[in-house]
Amino acid sequence: TSGNDPIVIIGTGLAGYTLAKELRKTDKDVPILMLTADDGHSYSKPMLSTGFTKNKTAEQLSMADPGRMVEQLAVDVRTFTTVTGIDAEKQCVLVGDEAITYSKLVLAWGADVIQLNIAGTAQESVYAVNDLLDYRRFREAVEGKQRILIMGAGLIGCEFANDLINGGFKVDIVAPCDGVLPGLVPDQAAAAVQDGLTEAGTTFHLGQVVESIDKVEDGVCCTLDNGTQVVVDAVLSAVGLRPRVQLAKDAGLTVAKGIVVNRLLETSAPNVYAMGDCAEVDGHVMLYVLPLMECARSLAKTLTGTPKEVTYGVMPVVIKTPCCPVAVLPPPVGAEGEWSVSGEGRDLKALFTDESGLVKGFALTGALVSERQALAKAVPPIHR
Ligand code: FAD
Known part of the structure; x- marks a missing residue:
């Protein structure tokens, strides 16, 4: 490695690109190299399940091509470049026979469909x-x-x-x-x-x-x-997603359901970080946009010299089924408690409360989805 090695980000999904944007807010100059197995277009993945309703082609869902991202973010992007290995000791990633050295490495390579x-x-x-x-x-x-x-x-x-x-x-x-x-x-x-x-x-x-x-x-x-x-x-x-862990595991990084990171988003290897769908952050695997935005904000600070732990607040998920809208805050994995349901017809409010009466999760359907923000305030955040 040398002093000029870039921050290497693997993945140009919402995790990779949001991190690059956040990095540029604090550091205009640090070299950033992004590697992606796909075509590098910037798009909002949640829009994929509204594309037929809005009658949008893939081209219309693309927000920017990689050329534009290179310009906007002053980064290098290598498209259709599949990383095949990581050598954490030599601080390089492998693309076939090619070794690319990094100063810091961020795994933002998403989840596989089952x-x-x-x-x-x-x-x-x-x-x-x-x-x-x-x-x-x-x-x-x-x-x-x-x-x-x-x-x-x-x-x-x-x-x-x-x-x-x-x-x-x-x-x-x-x-x-x-x-x-x-x-x-x-x-x-x-x-x-x-x-x-x-x-x-x-x-x-x-x-x-x-x-x-x-x-x-x-x-x-x-x-x-x-x-x-x-x-x-x-x-x-559409039977489920699994965080991509294999390459990390092969490189000797600790993995569980996802690539294990602490609240600084550090993996078990020095200078290697993970965020987005591939990461298990402080025990939480959350395949949603809001958690990755939080991670991008704090990781950008950490990578530019001001270590900052990520904090997860209360992040309800809105399910895009307009025929019966749903907002849900799933109770923490393993939480003890009971659901109680009120409401009528398809307009329901379900609260998950523990034995002390504390609300730990909720599900709202139909017209009651509008109560999600108010209800979220009553739930303790994941991190304080
Ligand atoms: P990805 O977007 O999957 O990006 C992974 C990147 O890594 C890609 O660029 C890929 O090419 C690259 N990559 C992978 N392996 C390699 C490799 N070996 N070498 C190089 N590059 C590699 N969340 C919400 O919060 N709200 C919603 O309404 C919502 N709706 C959704 C609807 C659908 C249909 C889907 C599928 C998901 C939805 N989600 C939603 C989840 C959310 O979109 C994801 O959590 C988020 O987009 C994940 O982003 P990511 O960058 O971690 O992963």
Whole structure:
């Protein structure tokens, strides 16, 4: 390494680009090199599940191409450059045979979609949408088509169901759980969302999994484990995300569910940091935008000489299912307590309280989503 080695950021998603922006607020000159496996376009990932409603192509969802980001942020960006290894001792990242040295390294390389191993002859008709390039492929594939089967009834599956319905598609959802948004909201709130999506035109097959996906004359036939067959034009897999940890693990960094970092976002290796979907920050893996913004702000300070621990406040998540909007603050993992639900029809307020009566989480549906800010004030933050 030499004195001029750049800060290297791996990833140009919201985590990578937000960090670069924050860094430039405090230091105009420090060299920054960004490496990305994708095309380096800047985009807001949450918009991917509103693209059919708004009828936006991938080009229209791109906010800036990498050339513009290079100019705006005074950084170097290398696109379609997949990092294949890290040598934490020599302070370099590997891209095949090439070694790139860093002064500080930030892992902002996101999460992988979980891939199911399903039998059948129509594997190429199964899509997942976790970045802008995926979105482009999926959108092109379903252009002029009508029927889509979504595997998964979590946040992403429900958002895409609503979005595709708004885009004029016929949607079937298949998922092994008994209700939508498993683990996020209590049963009654899940029922309200399922009701809204059903009324909008979604057909649910809950408590079921897809066993095989095969080519047939007029599309692909999905066979469920109860024998039901659903013929569609394409399958969208939305069964979950897993922080990318393998390269970090291979390099000897401590990993758990995500790449383990403390509140300074330091990994177990010197001068190596992690943030965004790949990181497990002080025990929390949070695959959302607000936590990564907090991390970008404090990490920018830390990397430019003023160490600052990240603080997570109360960060409710709004689920983009306009047929029955939801705002949820999931209770902390392992929290003891009970849900209590009030309200009527699809307008529900569910509170998760511990034995001392303290609200630790909530779920709001329908018209009551508007109470989320007020309610958030009653919940203790993750960090003080
Ligand atoms: P990513 O955006 O995945 O970026 C990872 C980057 O790393 C990419 O540039 C990739 O090319 C690069 N990379 C990966 N591996 C390598 C490698 N080996 N070498 C080089 N580069 C590599 N959150 C909310 O808070 N609200 C929402 O409404 C919301 N809606 C969402 C809707 C959808 C459809 C999805 C999929 C997610 C949504 N989220 C939402 C989650 C939120 O978008 C993510 O938490 C956030 O965008 C993650 O950003 P990231 O930069 O960590 O990861």
